[in-house]
Amino acid sequence: MTRLWDKGAPLDERVLEYTAGEDHSLDERLVPYDVRASIAHAEMLHLQQLLSAEDLAAIRTALEALAASHARGEWHIELAEEDGQTALERRLCTRLGAAGERIHLGRSRNDQVLAALRLYLRDAVGLLRAGASQVAAALEALAAREPHTPLPGYTHMQQAMPSSVALWALGFAAEVRDDAAGLEGVVRRLDKNPLGSAAGYGTPGLPLDREATRARLGFASVQQYATREFGFIVLPDAFTTGSSIMPQKKNPDVFELIRGRSATAQACLLEALAVCAKLPSGYQRDLQLLKFPLFRGIDLALATLDILPPAIEALAFRPADIQLDPAIHAAEEANRLVVLEGIPFREAYRRVAALLTARRKMGK
DSSP: OOTTTTTOOOOOHHHHHHTTTTHHHHHGGGHHHHHHHHHHHHHHHHHHTTTTTTHHHHHHHHHHHHHHHHHHTSOOOOGGGSSHHHHHHHHHHHHHHHHHHHHTOOHHHHHHHHHHHHOOOHHHHHHHHHHHHHHHHHHHHHHSSSSEEEEEETTTTTEEEEEEHHHHHHHHHHHHHHHHHHHHHHHHOOOOTTTTTTTTTOOOOOOHHHHHHHHHOSSSSSOOOOOOOOTEEEOOOOBBOOOSSSSOBBBBBHHHHHHHHHHHHHHHHHHHHHHTTOOHHHHHGGGGGHOOOOHHHHHHHHHHHHHHHHHTTTOOGGGGGGGOOGGGHHHHHHHHHHHHHHOOOOHHHHHHHHHHHHHHTOOO
16 A cells, blocks of 8 residues: 555554554545545646646546545545545546646645645534524524513522523523634634645745635635744743753753643633533532632733743844755655656655665665
């Protein structure tokens, strides 16, 4: 079985089972979305003169056929295939040969998976919002049917003040509608096109048009990535601590504690949610316990936001210590071979991988 990252070396089946896990079965629901994103990517490659019209037509037809046959239950993703991306490309290459091998030019499994997930989640959020609206409408209809039916209002699990079915139902309806409105924020974060970011560093040597895939997939904007690498910076003494035994140590404690205290923030949220999860409507004394996680989470966030600007301002990079492995240009070299020689990306990938393996054996 050839996988997207395959360089010809055998893979221990235990490694496959451990790393793939249930990914192959979970990817079943992403197949139609991966097909949509793959077709958009292929269309963009054609617009950028990186894929012929004949290959584009063949790829589009084959992908649409694969999506339809998958929907009919005629094939499934196997563990040996590891994930949906490998399953699709393997079947595409079986049908089309070299044309199928050209589709992975200018993308990584990283942005490919993320694009499919975002397309799926965009639909899923829409379903959740619609479902929440239906629940709220049902509660509102209940209130309309029972406008005068009395209910006791409880505090501390004891009858406290008069209430009604309408008041009770409309209160929960308002909360459900508020939850549905909150999903709009999720959509804003999802609605960004990741295609073209590859593994997070773009696609050197290729004139990709990320706006074209954004428009074809209906994303609101293009995802921008930023990275921070460890070990290439220096911090002034004012933002480091030392070791009681090692005189040379300058420890980045501020950043380490920011990383660690994210666990505290998550714990505060979990504590607040757990307090509310068991409560009926009306005031209960349990709600007093929200203050501690709420105040602690806010104080921690404010303290972190206060220390970050001066800490970031104090950062300085050490260009002399940043050494790039010559192999880091491997993806660019594969892209260059595609552009110069017109070979499929998969062939260029294997050729560059073989060259790097030979160089390592020679000790270069």
